[in-house]
Amino acid sequence: MLSLIPLRGLAALFIVTVVSVAWPRSRGCPDDWQLGYVQRGSLRAVDGGYTFTLVRTLGSRCADPLLDVFLAGGLSDTVCEGVEVVVEGRGLSHRTFEAEHVHGFNNGPYDGCWQLRCDRDAYARCRGDEHRFE
DSSP states (O other): OEEEEEETTEEEEEEOOOOOOOOOTTSOOOOSEEEEEEOTTOOEEETTEEEEEEEEOSOOSSSOSEEEEEEESOOOTTOOTTOEEEEEEEESSSSEEEEEEEEEOOOSSOOTTGGGTTSHHHHHHHHTOTTTTO
């Protein structure tokens, strides 16, 4: 794009180049990490690891916000259903992801007890609301 803007008798020449690259939605997702939360009811132990559905919350270039994740090995104590996670690995298609690491984190206001969210009783004790869930 080329434009000429007059400024008090002077002319200024501006050249702007816009480049846009669109990733084809039919191909696998190119990212080696994904951000989202573990969909409730989807976390299952399978031979050699775990599988779950990740609901992507960060704008993804992939067509589907749901991603089936397989992790070989164990999960950390900070990963359970409903918790926000970052998965690292490689996308096999727009809907499947093979994770090498899954990290739970607190994406919100400060919560000093967030690491205990997967253990409901310990989380309530840490926050001082043991009777809140009764």
